[in-house]
Structures are given as C-alpha cells and as structure tokens.
Amino acid sequence: MEISAMRALIxxxxxxxxxxxxxxxxxxxxxxTGAEHELLTSDRPIxxxxxxxxxxxxxxxxxxxxxxxxAAKDVETVDRISSIPTAELVTEANRQVVEFAVRFVYGTDDRQLRFVQNRMATKEQPRIVSGLNKRGREHLLKRAMN
Structure with missing residues (x-):
C-alpha cells in the first residue's frame, strides 16, 4: 500500500x-552559522x-x-522566518525534526544527545495518505496502478 501511495504521490x-x-x-x-548548536536531521526531517x-x-x-x-508561498513568509534569531530558528527546527523522528536522529556529534533523548519520537507527523478519506486513498491507488 505504501509503495503504491508513493507512486501515486510522485x-x-x-x-x-x-x-x-x-x-x-x-x-x-x-x-x-551564528547559532551555538547545529541543525539535526532525522528519518522524518521535513x-x-x-x-x-x-x-x-x-x-x-x-x-x-x-x-x-x-520553501514558502510568498516572499513575506521567507523574510519573516529568515528574521527569526538564528539560535531560536535552530532550536525550533531541531525540536520539530526530533519530535517527529521515528527511529533515527542524526547530528555531527553527541553534544545534543540530551535534547534528542528528551524529545525523540514524542509526536506523530501526519502522513499524507492518512489525511485522505477512503475514497481519496482508493483513487490514489488506482492512479498508481495505471
């Protein structure tokens, strides 16, 4: 099912x-670069x-x-996000990346290990297919099969 859904999404x-x-x-x-901490990534980094x-x-x-x-709908949103103090932006990005991770979080070293341990996989990121009603999922699967 997941492979078919990914084909339909593509x-x-x-x-x-x-x-x-x-x-x-x-x-x-x-x-x-000006932030104390580096950005983390994970198996759910978006x-x-x-x-x-x-x-x-x-x-x-x-x-x-x-x-x-x-990536944003408009320049104003990009400007607004870009104007967030760098340390705050990194902390917020890392929080979301870590909270939605399922199994893996990656960093260049272990300096943020406690941050990761306290937040890892504490939230479930909504999946694209799960947000569709049954009819929508069936439509995506049919399109993927063609």
Missing part, C-alpha cells in the same frame, strides 16, 4: 498543476505547515549542519 507531484505550484514557491537557504498554499504556508528541511532549506 505522479501527482510530476503533474502540471502541482509542479507549477512548487516551482512558483519562494525558495531560500538560511545559513545558521518541517511543514498545514499546506504550502495556506497563508504563511511553508516547508523547511535541514540540508546540512548549518543550512536550512525553506
């Missing part, structure tokens, strides 16, 4: 409408809101110990 993303919307997002990479097209919609992804990728 087809949706490759579709003209979704692809155009993704390309229209404002993209940025935030350098967090930080997201309740929809990229919603007001203040965005997603973020640590792409290195000192780089955070950001």
């Amino acid at each position: 087809k949706l993303i490759d579709g003209k409408g979704v692809g155009e919307k993704m390309n229209a997002l404002t993209w940025a990479v935030i350098d967090t 930080i997201r809101t309740n929809g990229l097209m919603a007001e203040n919609g965005h997603l973020a992804l640590p792409i290195g110990p000192r780089k955070l990728f950001l």
Whole structure:
C-alpha cells in the first residue's frame, strides 16, 4: 500500500498543476552559522505547515549542519522566518525534526544527545495518505496502478 501511495504521490507531484505550484514557491537557504548548536536531521526531517498554499504556508528541511532549506508561498513568509534569531530558528527546527523522528536522529556529534533523548519520537507527523478519506486513498491507488 505504501509503495503504491508513493507512486501515486510522485505522479501527482510530476503533474502540471502541482509542479507549477512548487516551482512558483519562494525558495531560500538560511545559513545558521551564528547559532551555538547545529541543525539535526532525522528519518522524518521535513518541517511543514498545514499546506504550502495556506497563508504563511511553508516547508523547511535541514540540508546540512548549518543550512536550512525553506520553501514558502510568498516572499513575506521567507523574510519573516529568515528574521527569526538564528539560535531560536535552530532550536525550533531541531525540536520539530526530533519530535517527529521515528527511529533515527542524526547530528555531527553527541553534544545534543540530551535534547534528542528528551524529545525523540514524542509526536506523530501526519502522513499524507492518512489525511485522505477512503475514497481519496482508493483513487490514489488506482492512479498508481495505471
């Protein structure tokens, strides 16, 4: 079921409408070099809101110990997030990445081990397919099979 859902998701993303919307997002990479701590990553590293097209919609992804990728609906959201003090931004990104992790969290060393131990897997990230009603899941599976 998960493989079929992923195939359907890939087809949706490759579709003209979704692809155009993704390309229209404002993209940025935030350098967090000034922060005391480095960014962590995990087996669930994407930080997201309740929809990229919603007001203040965005997603973020640590792409290195000192780089955070950001995609947002508008420049104002990117500017607002970029203006957050670097230490606060790193702490919040790490909190979300660690809380939604399932089995693995990665860092360059063990300096944040206590932070990880206190927060690891404490929240369940909503899965894309689980948010769809039964009819929607069946539709995705049929599309994936074709």
